[in-house]
Amino acid sequence: MAKITFLTSDNETIITEATTGNVMELAVQNKVKGIDGDCGGVCSCATCHVHVEPASWDKVGAPSQLESDMLEFDDNVSEFSRLCCQIDVSDAIDGIVLNVAK
Amino acid sequence: MNKSNFQDPFEKERIEKGFGKMNDQGEEVTMVLGHKDVRRCAHNAKTYQSGAAPGRIVIPSEENIRDIRQIPFEVDPPLHADYRAVLDPWFKRPLEEEYTTKLKNQIQSLVKEVLKRESLDIVSEFALPLQSRALTLLLNTPYSQAETWISWGTHVFRSEGTALDADKANILYDYIDKEIERASAAPTDDLYSVLLASEANGKKLTKKEVKGVIILTFAGGRDTVINAVTNSISYFSEHPESLERLRNEPEILNNTIEELIRYFSPLTQMGRITTEASNVCEHSLKADSKISLCWASANRDANVFENANEIVIDRKINPHVAFGFGTHNCLGATHARQILKILISTLLEEVKSIDIIDYKENIEDLGHFKRKVGFDSLHVKFNY
Ligand code: FES
Numbered sequence: 001m002a003k004i005t006f007l008t009s010d011n012e013t014i015i016t017e018a019t020t021g022n023v024m025e026l027a028v029q030n031k032v033k034g035i036d037g038d039c040g041g042v043c044s045c046a047t048c049h050v051h052v053e054p055a056s057w058d059k060v061g062a063p064s065q066l067e068s069d070m071l072e073f074d075d076n077v078s079e080f081s082r083l084c085c086q087i088d089v090s091d092a093i094d095g096i097v098l099n100v101a102k
Numbered sequence: 103m104n105k106s107n108f109q110d111p112f113e114k115e116r117i118e119k120g121f122g123k124m125n126d127q128g129e130e131v132t133m134v135l136g137h138k139d140v141r142r143c144a145h146n147a148k149t150y151q152s153g154a155a156p157g158r159i160v161i162p163s164e165e166n167i168r169d170i171r172q173i174p175f176e177v178d179p180p181l182h183a184d185y186r187a188v189l190d191p192w193f194k195r196p197l198e199e200e201y202t203t204k205l206k207n208q209i210q211s212l213v214k215e216v217l218k219r220e221s222l223d224i225v226s227e228f229a230l231p232l233q234s235r236a237l238t239l240l241l242n243t244p245y246s247q248a249e250t251w252i253s254w255g256t257h258v259f260r261s262e263g264t265a266l267d268a269d270k271a272n273i274l275y276d277y278i279d280k281e282i283e284r285a286s287a288a289p290t291d292d293l294y295s296v297l298l299a300s301e302a303n304g305k306k307l308t309k310k311e312v313k314g315v316i317i318l319t320f321a322g323g324r325d326t327v328i329n330a331v332t333n334s335i336s337y338f339s340e341h342p343e344s345l346e347r348l349r350n351e352p353e354i355l356n357n358t359i360e361e362l363i364r365y366f367s368p369l370t371q372m373g374r375i376t377t378e379a380s381n382v383c384e385h386s387l388k389a390d391s392k393i394s395l396c397w398a399s400a401n402r403d404a405n406v407f408e409n410a411n412e413i414v415i416d417r418k419i420n421p422h423v424a425f426g427f428g429t430h431n432c433l434g435a436t437h438a439r440q441i442l443k444i445l446i447s448t449l450l451e452e453v454k455s456i457d458i459i460d461y462k463e464n465i466e467d468l469g470h471f472k473r474k475v476g477f478d479s480l481h482v483k484f485n486y
Pocket of ligand 1: 024036037038039040041042043044045046047048083084085086
């Protein structure tokens, strides 16, 4: 079981728990504002953009080449950007904190 | 087994130069072909603008038949953002259960209707009514309106060849004017009324602006949805094994939908106008030249997609740009995705296999590029 915390741009904190799936699905199930997941998780829509809390970065890890290519032309990209449909839920990411991008 | 094969006519020039050229009614268009270059130009709205003369960024250009600006499509940032903010919630309604249920009812009853037929033309007798009926949900107007739209035929704007037919466009524009007057006299909860009561950038939307949004909604979602539906049916008729696989692995349905959209890219390209001298793929452009963002070419870029010319129904990472990219990405994408999802789910339940009896391809004539974008007709028989 992994605990994952989302901080939205309206300063809402949403704490979720899951064992399987990806982080975008988890956010959509929990109605996290700002995560739409339009493409259903195939890395095409960028509506699942999050900024990983620096302290959580090592657990989450860097994006793949294709994912960072998609992020490259996003206005709000940061060095901690990820498309969270590309982050699988597992014990390895227990405790991470994600800031939902505007 | 090749009717659902859609060749990529851009490959050679994409690899060799990264751009192509075509002529659109006398204006030269530099077509940007690579995935990364397409995204880069789409992202750079300052240099490659949408807010040129109304109709100019569309290919073939509609400059001669339209003086109303389509909104938010032909508006640049920063004004664009506020229009888009007004529209986004409305165009996300297809995610709501009530909407999905109605769409499901529409599609299921259409499929049941056509199952009884010996054979039928998917374009005019299936995709067109499906698209028109579904549009009543998107606009939230009475179901009976669909009959009017169906009677217009498959191409509201397009007549034979590449030239545009002003008379046909006027049918749509006059219809929309009447609808706006009706909604303004007696508002309902349809899109016309909601827009007339909305504000963007600090002022109420004018009737002209409302008209611009509605034209976009009609025009943007007509040929594209019809092609997506028809082409998907051609694919499943030649690939019964994919229907079988989806029955056994329903969890890959979303991947399949995105993959069909990538492969078929129902909208080939969209133009932009340079606001200053610039460079695309080491090719220099003067200010006020026209480029196109060629989504169909980008979606076959082998640097991004393995086996780009094949439909891989469980493709996991699929950063396609079939709905555009960035600021102006497709407003109707949620609606379109829901249509395909419900359509394919219904086929899985109701149909065993599909036989193609006869067909006529719809080939776009883009200078020396010829691109199959869909079918003029596709006669099939459904087996159940
Ligand atoms: S859900 Fe579309 S890119 Fe992540």
